[in-house]
Amino acid sequence: MAGGAASGGSSQSDTYAGARVWLLLPAWATLLILVVAPVGIMLVYSFLTKEFRGGVIWEFSWEAYDQFFFNRGLFGDEPPRIEWTYILIFWRSIWQAGVATLLSLAIGFPTACFIATRAPRQRPIWVFLVTIPYWVNLLIRTVSMKFLLRDNGPLNEALLGIGVISEPLHIVNTNLAVQLGLFYSYLPFMVLPIYAAVERYNFSLSEAAADLYAPRWTVLRRILLPAVKPGIVAGCILVFVPSLGSFLAPDLLGGARNFMIGSLIEEQFKGNAGNWPFGAAASMILLTLVLIILLFSARQQGRQEAR
Amino acid sequence: MTSIVKRALTTTAAAAVLSLGAGAVAAEGDLVIYHWFEYIPQELLDKFSEEYDVNVVMDTYDSxxxxxxxxxxxxxxxxxxxVPGDYMVEIMTNEGMLDVIADGELKNKGNISEEWADPSFDPGRKHSIPYQWGSTSFAVSRDVYDGDINTTAILFDPPEELSGQINMLDTQGEVLTMAALHMGIPQCTTDxxxxxxxNQMVQAAKPHWASFNSDTAKEVLVSGDVAVGQIWDGFAARARAEGANIEYAFPKEGYVVWMDNVVLLKDAPNRENALLFMDFLLEPENIAAVTNYARYVAGVDGVEDFLDPELKTQPEANPPADAGPGVFVxxxxxxxxxxxxxxxxxxxx
Known part of the structure; x- marks a missing residue:
């Protein structure tokens, strides 16, 4: 995002000079229609007055943001205090998404390294195998996950059968189930970018380090990880961001006992609340958070490349 | 290679011709239905489609x-x-979303049972016809609990063996109305x-609840994930038919009664077909097919002859004498x- 501006075409020939504006048109149109317009509508709606039972009245209002940050009691007539409810919901979502990202990294990184170290002809097969489950609809996969994890499901039956546990593990309707669900939903988004980075890595560098008596851990930490870091960062962002707004796994696997960002926003549009400006405001706050994370990581990356 | 391409091309062309042909004979037009999930048998839609030569499309919602x-x-x-519920018909009328069915536009309007011909949510049935009615309460697994279940305390202050094994519907209206009944306070109270x-009571009850889910309200009872589930009567009957050893409760504090209604939407692109469909659903034989499938009760006279015999004695549709009042949301x-x-x-x- 932020890095793109610097690389402009100063050294390019003048072949396309006249046509350049027009050649960029599809890209600009896509950005305008798919990014600027929807976000713009959301931004405008978040500053409008809510209409009872959904919809907006075209009058400017801060109320949605006020509701997010200030608590005025059950009847809305007490002096304002800081509202922790929504901050708590955001924190819970960030936590769940963070754990899911770490789980994906812990499994995804070795998987990617495994694939990248196979013979070149085998690699596409492994990549293909990683993507196969994702040809099935996410809803179906999430429901199947619930079948696997439930108290009398195959996982518990197997563990009971081999005597590892004496009571079934209670996983469904817990945070762990949500984290596992998110992890499973977005794992390939971690594996594929890391694989792309590791595949380009020259393993003779590791061998050279080992020849110079670097222990394995040092080779991993000082040689391999820095070289594939862009892939890891990309993978983490690709898992973290959709996890943050997801509501399928929290609803189905977590039992929907607590709002996540996604279900909180959904409730404003589909539930009784019918408070569209508040839903839009919560979305804008989420978007701002995500943009801060992305800008931060882009700057980090840029700094590293400049070094 | 070329022969494969050629064959592919000819098949595509043939398919195109076929579908063109089909398009030419099919459909006096379309009918686009927006309906609850799992609430109408496909055979009935096919029957309507065939009888009137109308192409039927259906989308579904869950609340x-x-x-x-x-x-x-x-x-x-x-x-x-x-197919909105009772209070939603009123809201949609006030929002100006419903078209008026003029006198004489429905030839089967007289089939509506007297008790549903002039309901408070749509006086004179100007916008709607009855679809099904039933109740919302909860069902309890008899494998887990054999005490008295006809009290809302099962949901809000449950005995120890049921705590943590309760699924609530994930809709505000159904949960908070049931809570108001439990406390004996009026709905929409201003006190x-x-x-x-x-506010305090539901928060104190929450630790007893395992989950909030409407879509899987039946499935969690059948699978045994929970021992108590807030649920609609027909869904409870179907869960029982699918093997769950459950009993549907009629709490003495009261329970929720609802009626779903087929409404004519304003700006309907196929208004004529919509009216045909409404008349079709007022035929006792057709609406009885819905009842046989969904296990609720129709609001149309003359359905009795077409109903499954076991529906008459279905416990979910026959409140005991000492049951509390059924109230609309x-x-x-x-x-x-x-x-x-x-x-x-x-x-x-």
Missing amino acids: NESLLAALKAGGMGTYDVA RDQLKAL QACPQEIQEVYDQIWTNLKK
Whole structure:
């Protein structure tokens, strides 16, 4: 995002000079229609007055943001205090998404390294195998996950059968189930970018380090990880961001006992609340958070490349 | 290679010709239905489609509120008919979303049972016809608990063996109305002490609940994931038919009664076919097929001959003599609804 501006075409020939504006048109149109317009509508709606039972009245209002940050009691007539409810919901979502990202990294990184170290002809097969489950609809996969994890499901039956546990593990309707669900939903988004980075890595560098008596851990930490870091960062962002707004796994696997960002926003549009400006405001706050994370990581990356 | 391409091309061309042909004979037009999930047998839609030569398309929703939201967010003019519950018919009428069915436009209107011909939510049936009615209460697994279940305390202050094994419906109206019945306070109360007490009561009850889910309300009882589930009567009957050893409760404090209604939407693109469909659903034989499938009760006279015999004795549809009153959910005015929204957010934060 932020890095793109610097690389402009100063050294390019003048072949396309006249046509350049027009050649960029599809890209600009896509950005305008798919990014600027929807976000713009959301931004405008978040500053409008809510209409009872959904919809907006075209009058400017801060109320949605006020509701997010200030608590005025059950009847809305007490002096304002800081509202922790929504901050708590955001924190819970960030936590769940963070754990899911770490789980994906812990499994995804070795998987990617495994694939990248196979013979070149085998690699596409492994990549293909990683993507196969994702040809099935996410809803179906999430429901199947619930079948696997439930108290009398195959996982518990197997563990009971081999005597590892004496009571079934209670996983469904817990945070762990949500984290596992998110992890499973977005794992390939971690594996594929890391694989792309590791595949380009020259393993003779590791061998050279080992020849110079670097222990394995040092080779991993000082040689391999820095070289594939862009892939890891990309993978983490690709898992973290959709996890943050997801509501399928929290609803189905977590039992929907607590709002996540996604279900909180959904409730404003589909539930009784019918408070569209508040839903839009919560979305804008989420978007701002995500943009801060992305800008931060882009700057980090840029700094590293400049070094 | 070329022969494969050629063959592919000829098949495609043939398919195109076939579908063109099909298009030419099919359909006096379309009918676009917006309906609850799992609520109408496919055979009945096929029957209508064949009888009137109409191409039927159906989308589904999972709550009255999401129906309203989808229509408000640009769904008007897409659908011909929808199936809102009682209080939602009133809300949609006030929002100006429903078209008026003029006198004489429905030839089967006289089939509507007398008790449903002039309901409070649509006086004179200007916009709607009855679809099915039933109740919302809860079902309890008899494998887990054999005490008295006909009290709302099973949901809000459960005995120890049921605590942590309860699924609630994930809709504010059904949960908070049941909670009001449990506390014996009126719906949409303006009394602040009662509202505060309601807020505290549901928060104190929450640790007993395993999950909130409407879509899987039946499935979690069949699989045994929970021992108690807030549920609609027909869904409870179907869960029992699928092997769950459950009993549907009629609490002495009262339970929720609802009626779903087929409404004619404003700006319906196929208004004629919508009216045909409504007349079709007022035929006793057809609406009985819905009842046989969904296990609720029709609001049309003359269905008895077409019903499965076991429906007459179905425990979920026959409240015991000492059951509490069945009440409709009320649509609260804005300032009260906002307090309810706050209570719901507090509950789920």
